Amino acid sequence: MATSCAQAGGVGVGTGLAQPGAQATIQPMSLGEFDLIAKYFVRPAGQGPRRAVVGNGDDCAVLAPAAGMQLAVSTDTLVEGRHFLSTVDPVRLGHKALAVNLSDLAACGAKPLGFTLALTLPRVDEAWLAGFARGLLDLADEHDCELVGGDTTAGPLAIGVTVFGEVPAGGALLRSGARPGDELWVSGHPGEARLALEAFRGTLRPSLPAEAFDATRLAMECPEPRVALGLGLRGLATAAIDVSDGLLGDLGHILRRSGVSADVFAGALPLSPWLAARRRHEQLDCILAGGDDYELIFTAPPERRAAVEALGACLGLPLSRIGRIGRLDERTDARMDERMGEIAPATGGPPQSAPAGPRLRLWEGALAEVDAGADPGEGLGAPLANRWTSFDHFRPDLREAP
Ligand code: ADP
Ligand code: MG
Numbered sequence: 001m002a003t004s005c006a007q008a009g010g011v012g013v014g015t016g017l018a019q020p021g022a023q024a025t026i027q028p029m030s031l032g033e034f035d036l037i038a039k040y041f042v043r044p045a046g047q048g049p050r051r052a053v054v055g056n057g058d059d060c061a062v063l064a065p066a067a068g069m070q071l072a073v074s075t076d077t078l079v080e081g082r083h084f085l086s087t088v089d090p091v092r093l094g095h096k097a098l099a100v101n102l103s104d105l106a107a108c109g110a111k112p113l114g115f116t117l118a119l120t121l122p123r124v125d126e127a128w129l130a131g132f133a134r135g136l137l138d139l140a141d142e143h144d145c146e147l148v149g150g151d152t153t154a155g156p157l158a159i160g161v162t163v164f165g166e167v168p169a170g171g172a173l174l175r176s177g178a179r180p181g182d183e184l185w186v187s188g189h190p191g192e193a194r195l196a197l198e199a200f201r202g203t204l205r206p207s208l209p210a211e212a213f214d215a216t217r218l219a220m221e222c223p224e225p226r227v228a229l230g231l232g233l234r235g236l237a238t239a240a241i242d243v244s245d246g247l248l249g250d251l252g253h254i255l256r257r258s259g260v261s262a263d264v265f266a267g268a269l270p271l272s273p274w275l276a277a278r279r280r281h282e283q284l285d286c287i288l289a290g291g292d293d294y295e296l297i298f299t300a301p302p303e304r305r306a307a308v309e310a311l312g313a314c315l316g317l318p319l320s321r322i323g324r325i326g327r328l329d330e331r332t333d334a335r336m337d338e339r340m341g342e343i344a345p346a347t348g349g350p351p352q353s354a355p356a357g358p359r360l361r362l363w364e365g366a367l368a369e370v371d372a373g374a375d376p377g378e379g380l381g382a383p384l385a386n387r388w389t390s391f392d393h394f395r396p397d398l399r400e401a402p
Pocket of ligand 1: 147150
């Protein structure tokens, strides 16, 4: 669905990195805190969704999930210079601040109800605020998700959103539900956001053509949360997660929480036209470890394959079968067994902190060939899977965000 985000203008290739003095034209504080909230974040009567019993303007918002439903809650913060470039279009930033949170609801199969906004602003820039509020509230309206409150303070630019959604009691999609024999799926075209980020960093040789840059930049700055997919996967998927830190790293969370292993087939990974034009190692870097994708990875038993395909067709969203879930002991070498022995919880539950690599085997082939009885062969093994580690803000050995 088109929001104002897709139409928002932006700066051209190579001009997006933080520029000292880029905000020199911003006016000094012209609007007080409460005027600012009233002007940009409180909707006039009759405008925007009304989902809360008590909405914006009191000490607390009061939400009532429907009978038989449970609340699903998630928070994500975007910090300038870490999660977004200082020159990013405010419309797109408003969209993304909510989108990354709706993506968490989607991964749980939750229907959005409302959200709060904690906004830290270095100064009051009304043009910026108007654009930010538009991107944010257009996406909120699209998902019938009410802005029910928040907090506004002065300081370095940071945007914290907490979303509330509802799921049928006991029916939330979790990371822990994958079972040996399940098939592994991914939505859309992960990797585009990373391609755009590398274009901004100037690391791509050859550089991206303008059309590819605009398209992948849209994926990076304006992701579409897969809320409808998450709702459709209720009762269909056994486990799900949204891809924020990279496909392999996030898949690792499912594997650890479910106590299973996975075989992933590189030949089955979906390639957007922009990625298809790149060299193979760039394709794999972007798809497997890109991050910022906000696609869903999920698992489902093979007998539900047709239902998953029908769901993708109904949503007009490509769903690609990229691998299989296996038993842990089939895929675990002796060293790994030893390490897991050290950290396995006494309760006998799945180990929580084992490294992802050895649980995950990455093969060069396509899944169709394996379905037809081919042996995956030697292909790309665990050492390569280890290379595509996911983004971690506190690990200095990984490349930083912009
Ligand atoms: P309190 O001091 O009781 O925490 P505040 O004075 O911070 O409340 O906020 C007044 C009202 O405005 C509250 O209902 C709060 O939820 C809402 N609010 C504050 N900042 C925002 C924002 N950025 N967006 C939406 N609502 C906000
Ligand atoms: Mg209060």
